[in-house]
Amino acid sequence: MIAEYLTTRFGLPEWLACGGVALVQCLILLGIMMFAAALFTWMERKVAGRIQDRLGPTRVGGRFGWLQSVADGVKLLAKEDLIPGEADGLLFRLAPYVSFCAAFCVYLALPFSNGWVAQHLNVGVFFIVAIAGLEVFGVILGGYSSASKWSLYGAMREAAQVVSYEVPLGLCVVIPVMVAGTLDLVAIGNMQRGWGVNWLVFHNPFLFITFFIYALCTLASTNRAPFDLAEAESELVAGFLTEYSGFRWSVFFMAEYGSMYAMSGLGAILFLGGWHGPIPLAEMLGLSYANHAVLGWLGDLLGAGNFLCKAFLGVAAMMWLRWTLPRLRIDQVMTTCLKYCVPLAAAMFVGTMLWTYALPGGLLPRSTPLGAVAEAPPWTAPRAARGERP
């Protein structure tokens, strides 16, 4: 859309316009991910400190130690970059980037507001779940290629854990999709507009429980405590990260924080109304495309703020859990998944199915009927509808 504008208005050649727009989008997403990683590193230290009755970082950059991430980054870049002599050098170097690529690709299909998405995919939910499951591949590669038994143990634990937790995670994602009737994340988000009671988490009691199962499974699939068995420092030195140092180590962590934020964002869209706040401020203030294009854009900006806040709160909850709960044993991890999460998720699936059959409108009164078509900015319409050749 913007590429066409550049071509017609400024006479740029088509390849330059398309390539430039694609590059800018990629850089924006990369910037969001990097900024999130830096912010969360600092926040993790602060949260950990406060929960353990310490202060956390206080000195770097003035009052709250808010430049701590920059100092960490400089330290990591300056650190010596070691590769064990026994290691498979190619795979050892490749592994962090595999993790990072998978974590980054999730952002390609994640909408930040009404139509604010790099690639508006018709199968957005499915794509994100598929790509997020690939992040573990980097962990396994890193663990294997380090030629260290601690690394290999960590990698194998991670593989077993992630493959198991994909089952309940997939089931939990299917349930809101079933209620919404579409795999398109933008459409699912737009269905929940209006007051907070329209959020899918309040659609029925089964979806309410599903949300908590989803939160548990995201903890496990992003390899966060109490499920961080892959890097259990009390038993495995540092698990798959044992042989990594410096920049490569930090790439793994950027991937971890990036995927934490992405999974929280997915949860926000599927359950917590996406970019619609608990109070429909944008509609009250008349910020819609029906009034003016700029007003509509401002409404979308407000929505993006809503979405970022919700995803941020999700990450904060993950940190809170990490520093509160002790690490599980591997058998407890498997028991939680196979004996509790999977049957519960399946029961919630059947329950939601029966509920939507008996009470299609939900229990709470909705300010807009479910499935009502929300107004969308003109460029989010399918290309065929705009009469264009893709």
Next chain:
Amino acid sequence: MINWHTCFFLLFATITCAFAVAVVVSANVVRMAVCLIASLAAVSGLYFLAAADFVAAMQLMIYVGGTLVLLVFGVMLTARGPFVSMKITPANWLMAGLAGGALLILLLCAATSVDAWKTAAVAASAPAAEGGHTVAPIGMALLGIRVDALEQANPALRGGIAGYLLPFEIVSVHLLVVLVGAAHLARARRRRRPAEAVPDASRSA
């Protein structure tokens, strides 16, 4: 004017083929798996290019994700030490070359034998008209409404076009039976032990 579709097609096709060759050439199980994943992911890119979003996501989920499990089992079953390389004899090469070559010739013959694929109309309609919105038609087809076949004029033919629900159910029940069988085979066998051995074991644990 550059045809971007062709450019990206060539790019993804090259990646697919190059990594497929690398799978065959490399001798380390894990490197093979990495190449296989790159090749399969590039195939998924080809599907996205053909505006088949659903199949592309499926490819990522099933094939690329499934290779992960394959990799784990490959490492666990074959590696006695770190980084074992496989020894491949010339006889293996010959057998594999014969089987693979025969399949390749068969596929090439099949692909070039359909006259309808060579016309200009097919080339012009290459990016699908729906722009990747394939999920709803697939879902309807599963329920018995073939959106693509609604215009079928011949009533006799139209009666024969059914949905995919029955084949889907047959396959899923079949898979369920396989899973139950696998669980049965892999279950821990209860052995008859002397009665006094059991409390000992629990005490030491």
